[in-house]
Amino acid sequence: MVVMFSLLLAIFTIYMNRHFFHDDTYITLRYASNHISGYGFVWNPGEYIQGYTSFLHLFILTFLGQLGVDLFLASRLIGFAALAGLLGIMILTGVAIRNERGFPAWYLPPILVITSAPLLVWALGGLEGTLFSLFVAAGSTLILFTSSVSGKSWPYF
Numbered sequence: 001m002v003v004m005f006s007l008l009l010a011i012f013t014i015y016m017n018r019h020f021f022h023d024d025t026y027i028t029l030r031y032a033s034n035h036i037s038g039y040g041f042v043w044n045p046g047e048y049i050q051g052y053t054s055f056l057h058l059f060i061l062t063f064l065g066q067l068g069v070d071l072f073l074a075s076r077l078i079g080f081a082a083l084a085g086l087l088g089i090m091i092l093t094g095v096a097i098r099n100e101r102g103f104p105a106w107y108l109p110p111i112l113v114i115t116s117a118p119l120l121v122w123a124l125g126g127l128e129g130t131l132f133s134l135f136v137a138a139g140s141t142l143i144l145f146t147s148s149v150s151g152k153s154w155p156y157f
Helices: 002-016 025-036 055-066 071-101 108-114 117-125 129-150
Strands: none
Touching: 002 108, 002 117, 025 055, 025 071, 055 071, 055 129, 071 108, 071 117, 071 129, 117 129
């Protein structure tokens, strides 16, 4: 019941914010468009100034654009793919907590992600915030799991 309510809340949040697209995303879209046009990662042809915030996000966006995906759509696809990855990590974390410690509310980590309005809206916004959240969660989870597997307590350095 709680999971179903969470999904409905997520769908409602996405629907209500479906027109949101962060204005700073257009900077990254311009860099990607110029690169696809053969000018390189530049704001204006011949002016080599870094104005984007995440090269990885720009690289993925440019790659999708070169495959023919509309850049606006590609930026949202990256955001939602990162959100899906983050949700997957939280599900795995919840299951691992349940198996290791017998925690009955193992579904709380994914519910916290899917009901986080800022994460949902930023996935729509086209910037790299959701992708960054995915990498932070993946790195943190990796550290926690490797420290618990090795038997060392945190911090172990």
